Amino acid sequence: MSEDTPIAVTGLNHWFGTGEARKQAIFDVNLQVKRGSLTILMGPSGSGKTTVLTLMGCLRDVQDGSVNLMGHELNGADRAQNEALRRRLGFIFQAHNLHGSLTALQNVLMGVQVHGLPDRQTQHDAARHALSLVGLADRMGYLPANLSGGQKQRVAVARALVGNPDVIFADEPTAALDSESGMTVVKMLKKLGQMRGTTTVMVTHDDRILELADRIVTLEDGRIVRDTAPYHE
Amino acid sequence: MSRLLQWLFGRLPIGWLQLTHSRPRFAAALAGVAFANVLVFVQLGIMNSMATATLKPYEFFQPDIMISASDANSMSEGGNVARQWLFQALADPDVTGGTGLFIATVDWARETDNLALTTYGIDPTLPQFLSPAMARKISSLQLQNAGILDMFSRGLPREEAAAIRPQTPASFEVSGTTLTLYDTFQGGGGFGVDGYMMVSDQTFLTLFPKRSSAAPDHIFLQIARGADPDVVAARLRGAISDKTLRIRSFAQAAAEDQSYQQTERPTGIIFGFGVIIGILVGIVIVYQVLSTDVADHLSEYATFKAMGYPQQFFLGIVFEEALILAILGFVPGFFVASGLLVGMKAATGLPLAMTTTMAVMVFIGTLVACSVSGAIATRRLATADPADLF
Numbered sequence: 198m199s200e201d202t203p204i205a206v207t208g209l210n211h212w213f214g215t216g217e218a219r220k221q222a223i224f225d226v227n228l229q230v231k232r233g234s235l236t237i238l239m240g241p242s243g244s245g246k247t248t249v250l251t252l253m254g255c256l257r258d259v260q261d262g263s264v265n266l267m268g269h270e271l272n273g274a275d276r277a278q279n280e281a282l283r284r285r286l287g288f289i290f291q292a293h294n295l296h297g298s299l300t301a302l303q304n305v306l307m308g309v310q311v312h313g314l315p316d317r318q319t320q321h322d323a324a325r326h327a328l329s330l331v332g333l334a335d336r337m338g339y340l341p342a343n344l345s346g347g348q349k350q351r352v353a354v355a356r357a358l359v360g361n362p363d364v365i366f367a368d369e370p371t372a373a374l375d376s377e378s379g380m381t382v383v384k385m386l387k388k389l390g391q392m393r394g395t396t397t398v399m400v401t402h403d404d405r406i407l408e409l410a411d412r413i414v415t416l417e418d419g420r421i422v423r424d425t426a427p428y429h430e
Numbered sequence: 431m432s433r434l435l436q437w438l439f440g441r442l443p444i445g446w447l448q449l450t451h452s453r454p455r456f457a458a459a460l461a462g463v464a465f466a467n468v469l470v471f472v473q474l475g476i477m478n479s480m481a482t483a484t485l486k487p488y489e490f491f492q493p494d495i496m497i498s499a500s501d502a503n504s505m506s507e508g509g510n511v512a513r514q515w516l517f518q519a520l521a522d523p524d525v526t527g528g529t530g531l532f533i534a535t536v537d538w539a540r541e542t543d544n545l546a547l548t549t550y551g552i553d554p555t556l557p558q559f560l561s562p563a564m565a566r567k568i569s570s571l572q573l574q575n576a577g578i579l580d581m582f583s584r585g586l587p588r589e590e591a592a593a594i595r596p597q598t599p600a601s602f603e604v605s606g607t608t609l610t611l612y613d614t615f616q617g618g619g620g621f622g623v624d625g626y627m628m629v630s631d632q633t634f635l636t637l638f639p640k641r642s643s644a645a646p647d648h649i650f651l652q653i654a655r656g657a658d659p660d661v662v663a664a665r666l667r668g669a670i671s672d673k674t675l676r677i678r679s680f681a682q683a684a685a686e687d688q689s690y691q692q693t694e695r696p697t698g699i700i701f702g703f704g705v706i707i708g709i710l711v712g713i714v715i716v717y718q719v720l721s722t723d724v725a726d727h728l729s730e731y732a733t734f735k736a737m738g739y740p741q742q743f744f745l746g747i748v749f750e751e752a753l754i755l756a757i758l759g760f761v762p763g764f765f766v767a768s769g770l771l772v773g774m775k776a777a778t779g780l781p782l783a784m785t786t787t788m789a790v791m792v793f794i795g796t797l798v799a800c801s802v803s804g805a806i807a808t809r810r811l812a813t814a815d816p817a818d819l820f
Contacts, residue, residue, distance in 0.1 A: 256736055256817040277740075284738030294733040296444070298451035303442055310441050311738050317436075 203364055203396050204230035204253055209262035211248055211419075222248050223419045226262070233390040235383075235397045235409060240416035246400045247368060249416065253398065254286055254366040255279040267363055284311050287357030287395075291369035293349045295341040301328060301352045302337040308356040327359035328352070330385070346373040354382055358389065365389075367399040376405055383409050435750070445750030448723060459719040463759025463796070464766065466712030470792055471767030473704035475774070475782050480698060482781040483620030484691045488684040490550070490564050490617075490628070491531070493650035494659040495519075495666070496683045500674040502648070503694070504687045506533055506548060506622070510645035511675065518670050519649070524657040525666075529553045530646025532634045536609075536627060538602050543585050547627040548620075549577075551634025551646075559650045563615065564628070570596060570612035571630040577609050580617030583625025584779035604637050619779040621697060650680075709799055716755055716800045720748055720807035728814045736816035744811045752804030756796045763796075764789060 211223035223245050230236050238246040251257045252264055252271070259272040269282055287308075295304045305324040328337055331351035341349050350373050357365055365386060371379030383406045389395040390411075399410075407413060407427075415423035435443030449456050487505050497515055502508025516528045532551030537544055554572045557565035570576050579600075581591040594600045594611050601610045609629070617626040635641055653662050659679035667677045678686070692698035724731070731744055768784040775782040 251817045254736070280738050280740050282738075283736060286738075288733075288736050290733070292729075294729055296727070296730040296733070298447040299442065299444070303447070306442060307734065308737060311734075 201232050202229050203232050203267045204228070204398065205263070205265040206249070206253065207263040207265075209249070209252065209259070209264060211245075211252060211257075211260055221419065223252075226416075226419075226421055228414060228421065228424075230396055230398060231411075232396055233394040234411040235387050235390055235399065236412045236414060237407065237410040238398065238400045238414050238416060239402070240422075244416040245419040246416045248419075250366055250368060250398060250400050254288065254364075255282050284360070285363045287360065287362035287365040289350075289353055289357045289365065289367035289370040291372050293341075293353040293373070295349055295352055295356075297341050300338050300340055301333060301344065301348075301355075304341070304352055305356045305359050308359040312360050323359055324355075327355035330358070331355045331382075347375060347378045350374055351378070351382065354385070358385075361393065362395060365395060365397045365399075367397065367401075369401055369403070370399065371401065371403045371406060379403060379405060380409075439746070439750065443750065445747045446754055448727060448747070449751055449754060459715075459755055460759045460762065462715035462719065463712060463755050463800070464761075464763035466708055466715055466799075467760055467763025467792060467796060468767045468770065469708030469711060470705055470795070471763065471784070471788065472770055472774075473701050473708055474788050474792065475767070475771045475784065476780075477692060477698065477701045477705070478785060478788060479780045479782045480621060480691055480701070481688050483618070484688050485684055486618055486620065486781070487548070487550075487626065488680070488687075490561055490615075490626070491559055491650065491680070492561050493559050493680050494653045494657075495525075495651040495663050496678060496680050497649040497651065497666075497670075498647075498676045498678075498683070500676060502676060503690045505648070505683075508647070510642075510647060511649050512672075513644045513646065513649070515670050515672060515675065516649045516651075519651055519666055522662065522666060522669060524654045524662045525651050526654050527556070527558070527652040529556050529559050529650050530631065530643075531648045531650055532631055532638075532641060533647040534634070534638050534641070535623065536604050536637065538604070540585075540602075545583055545585055545624045546622075547580070547583065547625050548623045549627040549629055549634065549637070551629055551631040554630045558652060567613050567615050568628065571628065571633070573610075573612070574630075575607055575609050575633050575636060577611050577627050577629040577633065578613040578615055579611045579627050580625035581614035582616060582618040582779070584619035585624055607636055609633070609637070618781050621780070624779075709795065712796065712799045713803050716752060716803035717806050719755065720751055720804055721810055723751060724748065724807055724810045728810075729818075731811060731814040732816045732818060735814060741811070744814075745808050748804045748808050748811070749801060752800040752807075753797065756800035760793050760796050764792075 206226055206228040209223055209226040210221065212219050212221050214220055226249060238250060240246045252259055253266065255266060255271050264271040266282060267285060302324055305327050306320055309320045309323050325337065328334060331354050333348060333351055336344060336348060370382055374382060386397045387409050390397060412426045414421055432443055432446060435446050497511055499509035499511055513530055519525050520528055534549055536547045536549040538547060554568045557568060567578050579594060591614050594614050596612045599610045599612045601608050619625055635643055653659060663677050663679050771782045771784055
């Protein structure tokens with residue numbers, strides 16, 4: 198299952214809060230994501246798409262149901278197992294979350310060093326290459342404060358890609374980008390899927406990029422209400 | 431620096447980069463650590479000087495055993511000791527000689543100020559009870575009303591002290607007696623007195639007619655070569671009839687005097703508390719810096735957690751920052767405190783100085799205090815939840 202289906206979600210339920218304030222946010226979600234595909238999660242605010250993303254990305258503990266990520270069951274996984282799995286993932290956040298004290302190159306290096314690559318030169322070469330891929334070869338020494346919103350997001354993309362992740366989880370990665378940059382980023386993710394088999398799951402409201410999706414999953418009130426592959430049918 | 435730390439840690443020196451990202455804040459943090467260091471150094475310097483001043487008179491003499499009254503917590507405190515105990519002690523086969531030591535304070539009323547001199551009355555025919563340096567100076571004390579003076583007495587101009595030679599003695603009046611100073615020796619002012627003076631026991635009794643030759647302040651004993659002073663002292667405690675006497679080796683008496691000054695006298699306790707307060711101030715400052723820094727970078731730490739960095743990585747960053755603050759804060763603290771101690775020494779005449787032991791002790795203490803602060807600050811790391819990033 199894990200070879201062709203790196204993500205398999207079965208009967209997933211999730212609650213927030215405790216006691217009387219406890220409220221169910223996800224209801225019996227079932228989802229299987231194919232290797233190398235670009236899957237977009239859509240839905241209105243509060244529909245549960247980000248919760249599903251964080252559960253699949255082992256950023257939250259699975260309370261009920263099953264999430265199988267690259268052959269590993271996340272329900273009941275301990276912290277060390279989650280940490281080890283996360284090193285095989287790439288995350289792109291809406292707010293980019295670059296470290297303000299580190300240059301663009303150093304931020305991307307953080308994505309390499311977590312894998313413990315053999316030597317400093319190899320790490321730097323990988324980071325430089327990733328920054329070149331996102332068109333920031335001339336901004337490597339810049340601190341995030343000196344980069345535009347789009348440039349920061351591209352650094353965040355380079356940081357997510359530099360470790361050659363098996364799966365990329367992205368939350369509104371194009372929100373801070375202009376139309377052209379947004380398309381460039383998503384095309385890059387799509388190309389990675391085709392070339393390396395990297396699987397991407399993305400939460401977005403951006404209609405401009407829907408045509409690149411292999412699959413569009415729509416959630417409402419914590420349930421999957423639509424699951425289509427409109428541009429591939 | 432960044433490259434050095436990267437080489438040391440084998441990763442990006444994130445702690446260093448975070449700290450130096452805001453230079454004014456970094457400078458303020460270092461100033462805080464340096465300030466705590468200065469506090470501790472100054473208090474330790476004063477405590478050290480107290481110890482040095484306490485032990486200074488012990489350097490003038492070299493008996494093996496000292497017999498003192500029961501209330502003699504320090505050399506200059508306590509009642510008299512009857513000379514008859516000296517004779518009883520001499521009955522011990524290992525005791526080869528003994529003498530009495532008289533102590534009192536002489537006020538030298540000068541034109542501009544008044545010098546309080548701790549004055550020792552000794553038998554000038556028994557130089558073996560004195561340190562070699564002192565023994566070389568005492569021949570003039572065989573003259574009646576003669577004395578030798580501490581050249582480092584507080585308030586005594588150095589040129590005036592240097593001018594006191596056997597060929598050019600200086601005189602002053604003490605209780606109607608003219609005392610003539612023929613030479614000087616190296617002493618130094620303490621917390622209670624301005625300096626020291628050495629006279630013969632006969633001159634001492636002239637200066638203090640109410641004192642009796644039969645009741646010196648302490649009795650000094652010399653023992654046979656090879657005998658253990660502690661063993662002989664223990665034997666004497668059993669043999670001498672007055673069981674209230676303190677019969678100790680001279681080294682033990684000095685150690686007990688120092689301990690008394692530092693742990694039982696108010697001044698020692700106050701300066702000891704000063705050291706503790708300095709350490710606490712340092713811990714609070716570093717904790718404040720580190721916990722603020724952790725709070726400021728929670729989202730970055732959460733991002734790194736999401737990327738798979740383990741908890742040790744974050745602890746490493748906080749301890750890296752703690753070590754940087756400790757080391758870089760120590761350096762200015764050391765130099766400022768050294769300067770302050772030099773200035774205080776010049777102003778007070780007290781033996782204040784930065785010592786290697788103090789520097790090493792405070793440096794290690796700073797590392798420990800900063801690490802403790804770092805350990806407390808790491809509790810805030812738990813609040814960095816990667817799920818909150820989405």
